[in-house]
Amino acid sequence: MVPITDAEFVEFTRLVNQLTGIVLDDTKRYLIETRIGPLVDELKLSNYRSLLDLVKSGGKPALQERIIDAITTNETFFFREPGAFDLLRRRLIPKALDERTGSRSREPMRIWSAACSSGQEMYSLAISALELIGTIATERIAIDGSDISEQILARASLGAYSQFEVNRGMPANLLSKYFTATPTGFRVVDHIRAMCSFNKANLLRLGPMMHRYDVILCRNVSIYFSPAERIVLFRSLANCLIPGGALIVGSTEQVRDCESILRMVNDFPGCYYYQRI
Ligand SMILES: C[S@@+](CC[C@H](N)C(=O)[O-])C[C@H]1O[C@@H](n2cnc3c(N)ncnc32)[C@H](O)[C@@H]1O
Structure with missing residues (x-):
């Protein structure tokens, strides 16, 4: 998996915050690498910058959805906090x-x-x-x-x-x-x-x-x-x-x-x- 650079990480946290309101601090670098890394690989991109450029170009709106799906934490269970x-x-x-x-x-x-x-x-x-x-x-x-x-x-x-x-x-x-x-x-x-x-x-x-x-x-x-x-x-x-x-x-x-x-x-x-x- 491609490691994320400091500059890409900062830009990614900004994008995630704009899309969802979710705040990713510096300890969440692994979260981007483990959840978004597979998308970078799947699209055969060489780094996170290319993914950011693709999202920003607006040419692939479905990519935003993929990022939202990947970055949200969906932990839940029946009768949680009864x-x-x-x-x-x-x-x-x-x-x-x-x-x-x-x-x-x-x-x-x-x-x-x-x-x-x-x-x-x-x-x-x-x-x-x-x-x-x-x-x-x-x-x-x-x-x-x-x-x-x-x-x-x-x-x-x-x-x-x-x-x-x-x-x-x-x-x-x-x-x-x-x-x-x-x-x-x-x-x-x-x-x-x-x-x-x-x-x-x-x-x-x-x-x-x-x-x-x-x-x-x-x-x-x-x-x-x-x-x-x-x-x-x-x-x-x-x-x-x-x-x-x-x-x-x-x-x-x-x-x-x-x-x-x-x-x-x-x-x-x-x-x-x-x-x-
Ligand atoms: C941890 S789950 C909580 C599920 C359930 N409410 C519970 O307590 O078991 C958090 C959910 O919030 C959703 N979420 C995150 N940001 C959101 C936003 N800005 N608007 C709507 N839903 C959001 C995620 O997709 C995720 O499914």
């Missing part, structure tokens, strides 16, 4: 459904898994809802998933997982209830996939949204951004919530400088969250 799913079952789903009376009674509760990766978070949400209210959840709850990587989003919408992937967090009783066996592993049943829709979105450049959400989960993604980009992210997510709606972040993430629109709620054991004012 306090969030308890919070949904015990507080947020009952609250949202109680609020749907009169003319709003036919509107589904809307949940957004922002940065959904390969979909485990979305299907864990759908299963939590089905376990709580039964099959009526398919009409009363709508789950949107988005990610910046087209490749990972395609995997999410397929809803197919290996044995190894279901072993990471999916209890055996729920696996047999909500998945069918396939030659390569397991696939989420159709009525769960029908509750879910998928859209490509860069969370740092959100355009006008189709809906306002009751709940947004944006977990384990802000850690890759700069402090200034985190503020942009959380402010724009807050604007996508209905008043009183909930933003759930990862257990190592914190929302700062958004006090005028989000208030922290920390009275639920095992999961704090933020409520749209």
